[in-house]
Amino acid sequence: MQQIVYFIQKYKYFLLFLLLEVLALTFTIQSHSFHKSKFINSANAITGEFFKQSHSFFEYTSLKKENLKLAKENTVLRNALDLKNKEIFSYKIDTTFHKNIYFTAKVINNNYTKKNNTLTINKGRNHGLTIDMGVISSNGIVGIINNVSANYATVLSVLNGYSKINVRLKNSPFLGTLTWDGKDYKITQLHDIERQAPMQIGDSIISSGKSTLFPEGIIVGTIKEFDFKDKKYQNVQIQLSNDMSSLGHVYIIKNKHKKEIKQIENNND
Amino acid sequence: MTKEIITLCFRFILLILIQVLVLNKILFFGYMNPNLYILFIFLYPLKKERSAFLWISFLLGISIDFFSNSGGINAAATVFIAYIRLSTLKLILNKSDLDFKLFKLGDESLIKIVSFVTILTLIHHFILFGLDYFSWKSIGIIFYKSITTSIFTIILSILSILLFSRKKTANF
Numbered sequence: 001m002q003q004i005v006y007f008i009q010k011y012k013y014f015l016l017f018l019l020l021e022v023l024a025l026t027f028t029i030q031s032h033s034f035h036k037s038k039f040i041n042s043a044n045a046i047t048g049e050f051f052k053q054s055h056s057f058f059e060y061t062s063l064k065k066e067n068l069k070l071a072k073e074n075t076v077l078r079n080a081l082d083l084k085n086k087e088i089f090s091y092k093i094d095t096t097f098h099k100n101i102y103f104t105a106k107v108i109n110n111n112y113t114k115k116n117n118t119l120t121i122n123k124g125r126n127h128g129l130t131i132d133m134g135v136i137s138s139n140g141i142v143g144i145i146n147n148v149s150a151n152y153a154t155v156l157s158v159l160n161g162y163s164k165i166n167v168r169l170k171n172s173p174f175l176g177t178l179t180w181d182g183k184d185y186k187i188t189q190l191h192d193i194e195r196q197a198p199m200q201i202g203d204s205i206i207s208s209g210k211s212t213l214f215p216e217g218i219i220v221g222t223i224k225e226f227d228f229k230d231k232k233y234q235n236v237q238i239q240l241s242n243d244m245s246s247l248g249h250v251y252i253i254k255n256k257h258k259k260e261i262k263q264i265e266n267n268n269d
Numbered sequence: 270m271t272k273e274i275i276t277l278c279f280r281f282i283l284l285i286l287i288q289v290l291v292l293n294k295i296l297f298f299g300y301m302n303p304n305l306y307i308l309f310i311f312l313y314p315l316k317k318e319r320s321a322f323l324w325i326s327f328l329l330g331i332s333i334d335f336f337s338n339s340g341g342i343n344a345a346a347t348v349f350i351a352y353i354r355l356s357t358l359k360l361i362l363n364k365s366d367l368d369f370k371l372f373k374l375g376d377e378s379l380i381k382i383v384s385f386v387t388i389l390t391l392i393h394h395f396i397l398f399g400l401d402y403f404s405w406k407s408i409g410i411i412f413y414k415s416i417t418t419s420i421f422t423i424i425l426s427i428l429s430i431l432l433f434s435r436k437k438t439a440n441f
Contacts, residue, residue, distance in 0.1 A: 016320050017352045020327045024341035024348060027331070028400055031340030047335050054290055111293075111337065113300040115401045118338040154338060182402065183410070 032116070032162065048108075048152035051120055055108040066248040073138040100215055103127060103252040112159050112244045115182040119155040121250065124148050134213035134253040140242040141165065141220050142250055144213055159185055159244055166211050167220050170204040172197060178205075178220065178238065185244050187224060190236040197233070199226060205238055212258040273314065281329065284309050289336040300414070303421040306333055307393055308429055310351050311386060315369045319355070326351035339401065346396035350389045361385050375430055386426050387419075394419045
C-alpha cells in the first residue's frame, strides 16, 4: 500500500499528464462518431452566441455577393414556377400536401480546410430542427445536421471524412455514394457506381431521394474525371456545384413523412 | 504575484480570441492557419509547481477545440508540448538546473529562442495533424501540412516574442 502511495507521489506529474492526454483523446474519438459529440462542439450556448456576434460584425462584407446569389435563385425559381403554373393551381392544396418543409438559416461558422469539417448555423431545437436533417444551399448540397442545441446546430459538411451521401446520376438511375478524401474542398469522390452505368465527363450528379434526408433531384456537382479499370469505375472525381468556402444562407429540409417511413422500415426487421 | 496572474489571464483570453477570430480565418495558400495560441506555452513562467501548468494548457487547448469543432486534438497536442517544455529548455540551454524565478525567454539569445520554439511547434503540429487525419495512408499529407503550417506559426511566434518581451533590453 505504502509502495503505491509512494509511486503515485513520485510520478504524480506524469500521471496527471497521462490523465489529461487520455481525456483529450476521449473527446477526439467521441467527436469522430457521428452522433455522440455532445460535449465539445460549437452548438453550445457560449460558442454559438460568440460566433453569432462575430458573424454579425463581419456580415456586411459579403452582403453584395449574397444578394446576387439570392436574386439568381429567385429567377431560377420563378422560371420553374412559370412552367408548372397550371399544375399548381389545379391542385387542391392543404397542409398535408407538402412532404418537405424548408427552414432558412445562416451559417455563422464555416470551415473547409481540415479533414473533418463542420458548420455552425443559427437555428436550433427552438426553431424545429432535429438531428439528421439535410442542409442545402441555393447551389447544392451542404451537409447533414449532427448536433442541435436550443438556438444553434452544427452541420456535418460534405467535406467531412465521415460523411456519406446517397447520390445518383442525373441521366440514368444508377446510385452511388459521395465521400471526401480531405484534399481539395472543391472536389469530392463518388463510389459504388455500377459498371454498366453510362458515365461521361461533365455529367450531373443529383441527390437520389432514397434517404429521408434530401428530396430527389438536388444538384450535387458534375463529374470531373474518372478511370475505368478492372471492369469497374474507379477514382471518380466530382466537382461540387456549391462553393463550400463561401456559404451564407442555407435551407434545412424537414421531411414530414420521415417518422412514418422509419417506422414502417423498422417493422420489417 | 497578483500582477503576474492578471497578465497571464489577459494573455490567455487574448490569444484565444486572436486564434478564433483572426488566425483561423487566414487560410494562407488556401489551407494554412498559424496556431499562434501555443505562444502561451512558450511564455508561461517556469515554476516548480507544474501541475497547474498542465491543467491550464489543457484548458487552452480544449477552448480552441470548442470553437473549431475538433474534439480534443488541440488539447492533446498542447498538453504534450507543455509536458516536454522544461526538458526541451534544459536541453537547448545546456543547463541541468535552471533559475526558475529569473528566467525569461525573451532574454535568451535569438538562436536559442528559435530552436526552442521550432522544436515545440513542430511536435505540436505533428500531433495536431496526426490526430486530425489519423491514418497511415495520409502520412504524407500530415508531414506536409505540419511542416508548412509550422513555418508560419514559428515566424509569428518569434516576432511576437521579440516584440513583447524585449522592451526593457531594447531601451538602453
